[in-house]
Amino acid sequence: MLEVQDLYVSYGMMEVLHGVDISVQDGELISVIGPNGAGKTTLIKTIMGLVKPKSGKILYDGQDITHLPAHKRAGLGIGYVPEGRHVFGRLTVEENLTIGAYSSSDKEKLKKNIDMVYEIFPRLAERKGQLARTMSGGEQQMLAIGRALTLSPRLLLIDEVSMGLMPIMVNTCFKVIHDLNKRGITVLVVEQNANKALKVADRGYVLETGNIVLTDTAENLRGNDVVQKAYLGT
Amino acid sequence: MFLQLVINSLAIGSLYALTAMGATLIYGILGILDIANAGAYLIGAYIGYYIYISTGQLVLAFLGAMLSVGLVGVVLHRTVYGPILAKPRMLSIIPLVAAVGLFTMSSDLIRLLCGAGTKAYNFRFPVDVVRVGSVTIQTTWLLIFALTAVLLVVLWVVLNKTKMGLAWRATAEDPDIARACGVNTNSAMALSYVLGYGFAAAAGIMTGILYNSITPALGEVPSYKMLAIIVLGGLGNPLGTVVAGLLIGFAEVMLSTYTVLPIPKDAVAFVVLIIVLLIKPSGLFGQRNKV
Numbered sequence: 001m002l003e004v005q006d007l008y009v010s011y012g013m014m015e016v017l018h019g020v021d022i023s024v025q026d027g028e029l030i031s032v033i034g035p036n037g038a039g040k041t042t043l044i045k046t047i048m049g050l051v052k053p054k055s056g057k058i059l060y061d062g063q064d065i066t067h068l069p070a071h072k073r074a075g076l077g078i079g080y081v082p083e084g085r086h087v088f089g090r091l092t093v094e095e096n097l098t099i100g101a102y103s104s105s106d107k108e109k110l111k112k113n114i115d116m117v118y119e120i121f122p123r124l125a126e127r128k129g130q131l132a133r134t135m136s137g138g139e140q141q142m143l144a145i146g147r148a149l150t151l152s153p154r155l156l157l158i159d160e161v162s163m164g165l166m167p168i169m170v171n172t173c174f175k176v177i178h179d180l181n182k183r184g185i186t187v188l189v190v191e192q193n194a195n196k197a198l199k200v201a202d203r204g205y206v207l208e209t210g211n212i213v214l215t216d217t218a219e220n221l222r223g224n225d226v227v228q229k230a231y232l233g234t
Numbered sequence: 235m236f237l238q239l240v241i242n243s244l245a246i247g248s249l250y251a252l253t254a255m256g257a258t259l260i261y262g263i264l265g266i267l268d269i270a271n272a273g274a275y276l277i278g279a280y281i282g283y284y285i286y287i288s289t290g291q292l293v294l295a296f297l298g299a300m301l302s303v304g305l306v307g308v309v310l311h312r313t314v315y316g317p318i319l320a321k322p323r324m325l326s327i328i329p330l331v332a333a334v335g336l337f338t339m340s341s342d343l344i345r346l347l348c349g350a351g352t353k354a355y356n357f358r359f360p361v362d363v364v365r366v367g368s369v370t371i372q373t374t375w376l377l378i379f380a381l382t383a384v385l386l387v388v389l390w391v392v393l394n395k396t397k398m399g400l401a402w403r404a405t406a407e408d409p410d411i412a413r414a415c416g417v418n419t420n421s422a423m424a425l426s427y428v429l430g431y432g433f434a435a436a437a438g439i440m441t442g443i444l445y446n447s448i449t450p451a452l453g454e455v456p457s458y459k460m461l462a463i464i465v466l467g468g469l470g471n472p473l474g475t476v477v478a479g480l481l482i483g484f485a486e487v488m489l490s491t492y493t494v495l496p497i498p499k500d501a502v503a504f505v506v507l508i509i510v511l512l513i514k515p516s517g518l519f520g521q522r523n524k525v
Contacts, residue, residue, distance in 0.1 A: 012322070048414050049413070049414075050410050050413065050414060069413070069418075070410075070413035070414050071413045071414075071415075071416045071417055071418045071419070074413075074414055074415060074416035075416055080411075080414040080415075082410075082411055082414070086408055086411050088403070088404050088407045088408060088411070088412075089407065090403065090407055091400070091403060091404065091407070095400055095403075098397075098400060099400055099401065099404045099412070099415050099417065100415050100416075101416070102397070102400075102401060102415050102416040102417045103416030104416075147415065151415075151416065
């Protein structure tokens, strides 16, 4: 479904990704783990179209989307949950969910999808009319996930869902991600919390200073000595 | 007498708000101070004038001027501001200098094309004054207030009740995330220019009717007073701009009627600005509340 081929990205003089290859098959849940500053967020942003690559290719369903503007990628069914949540603080919860489906003009489907989000996160339903900035970090994370769901995405890109959340909330988020994947949404998460990320994933990649250094099934990665020492703390 | 003053203040204040609204919408979404809005105000007044004297239709004058000046705004965004903002490591003074240049150009263009002299709309309402009990109110002022209020309400509805407005507010808050949600942020920016420049054009025509004179220097006072109003309103906040415009309108009319002002009337806006900023440095609505 998603093919990232030989991707080079740099900010000015500084190259951040040095030829990254990643592939995600239909229905998979893939985790990219790695330390802070490895280029995980850059990778996700480039796939979403928010950062321009220097060279390399991004294929989605066989279509070359390397130079497609971000809003058109959203229209193709790519949903994005940004790092640090970034909900629209001055919009209400319901408006945040509505803007998530901006590309679609199907009002009935939007209503159905918003109801589905409220079903997944009942807390959001209670706060429909509230401004997003007045909510707790955990609630904002729910909203950021919900916002990415209202366009019925086929591929979900999730950046550091666990960042700055209480452990119980982290578990909730990973459970939701796992359930969404079971419902048929293909998911790519980048995550510092390797332990959680590898528990739910089918396969994983290890990204270090802009290079993929290791890839395997999530189970094998969890058993890998290097990964255990560096990321799982055992 | 007092009621007439209130109407005058409301009319002037809402005209100020309308003039500054373009700058507010553009600052809200692009983060640049577009002084060239005052040029839109000037050119709008002239286009409206020529449409009015050749057709006799005031409604046509408003529509024609607002539409054409709004389009000019979109073209300027595409050809001037957009490319400047797309440059890496752009200094925020550069679009400001470009805007000042465009504004100066617009005044000189009008002077060259239409002459430096004064032109008059000579528009008269069939009824000069309205009597409410013992007070009389000049119709022109009343209608200008009403028309401005209608335009501001239209803006409020567009921003708060339409899908396009939702996209505008989302883009103003976080353009990247808005794009990832599927919003074409270029359209949201174009909306700022169409509405902003269009409203400035309408304000220009109304000023022309109110004082029955337009000159190529028409945009000069608004070009700096507009800054006082948008800063006072808390930069980029449409509601704040309306409140600030009205506040300045009332301050000017009331102070110049009931006191002997030691300063020119046009300086009042800046005195009010300084006082407010000393008390609340972020402006009246600096928290950037829901618009």
